[in-house]
Amino acid sequence: MRVLKIELEGTTTSFRHPHLLTGRQPSYPLPPPATLYGHIASVLGDYPAPESFRFAFAFTHQGSVDDYEHTWLIERDDRKEKAGQPAPNITGTLSPTVREVFFRPHLTLYLDTPHLDAWHAAFRAPAFPVALGRSQDLAAYTRVEVITLEERQAGYLDHTLLPWSWRPEVSLGQGLLMPRVIDPRDRQRVVWARYVALTHRAYLPMAGESGREAHWVRIEPGSRSVWVDPHTPEYRDRQRALVWHTLTGADSESLDVPA
Known part of the structure; x- marks a missing residue:
């Protein structure tokens, strides 16, 4: 499976909770899908159709202040x-x-779209300045490439969003209500969705592993095939598995490899 992989680094970023208007402004621990949608639009120069792509990502930083x-x-x-x-x-x-501001953010963004070549060219020459979060949080792409994912029986998940349907299967992670998509023609129209913000590493069990501890995803070993990035570090003989999300509300946020 060929996808677009983008590596982004910046100095600071913050993802404001839209329902908190006064007092201290905490940040979401991970970028909401609506933020990523706006980021992609700034690269392309226009908002792509929400159904024209799906995405997966990992987000880390070196501390907050x-x-x-x-x-x-x-x-x-x-x-x-x-x-x-x-x-x-x-x-x-x-x-x-x-x-609340995050220091030295790092985003790894994966995009699955039929417009792979055009989007690859766009990320190499963005239409607008690269920023993540607030407009003053300028960033830069350190790598933009097309890679081939591999199908595996297990992998690890880290610093990413999980669909709310995964809540019974993971002990780690914070439940959050996040903006899924904001209508670019009417910014008062917001589609909200619940997610599990996983800011630790969790493992999909292999055959012979119980998967009962907190850092395991509680599913039957080998019951799900996964797309894995073969260029990521190995932990416990696993590499990063991708959790795909959409903006359309379709129940396609999963690890399942399409038939």
Whole structure:
């Protein structure tokens, strides 16, 4: 199976919880699917059809810190003119914010699309500046290549999103409600989905392994075939298995190799 593999590195990034508007602004531990959709759109120069691709990823960083950030809240000013002075049309209010920021983020993004060659060329010459998270979080691609995945009976999962249907099968990971996709024509329309944010390594069991400990995915050994990146490091004789996600809401987020 041929896919596009992109390696991205930056200095800082943050993925704000959209429902927290005041006080400290914590970050999602992993980029939401909507963030990745916007990132891909910035590379292509336009939003691709949500059904035109699926994605898998791994995201790591070297630590987090609370950064003191100034935000200006701009609103229309309806005050009347004062004697001899025109009325201002906008006012700005300074809002100090403490924001959680990740240091030295690293994203490995895998894309499965019928437009493989065109997207490969686009990631080598992005339409807009490369950023991950906030607009000021500039980043750079260290590698853009087409690779061939291999079918295996086991692998490991790390620093990635799992579908909510996997919740009974994994003891590790935080359950989160994340934006799956934001309508680019109406940004008030958001599709939400639940995920398991896996920020540790978990293993798919091989034959003869019980898979009962917390760091195992509790499935029958060999019951699922997986797509594995053969260029990743080995841990316990396994390499990284990919969990595919879509933006369409179809129940295709899985490790299963298509027939």
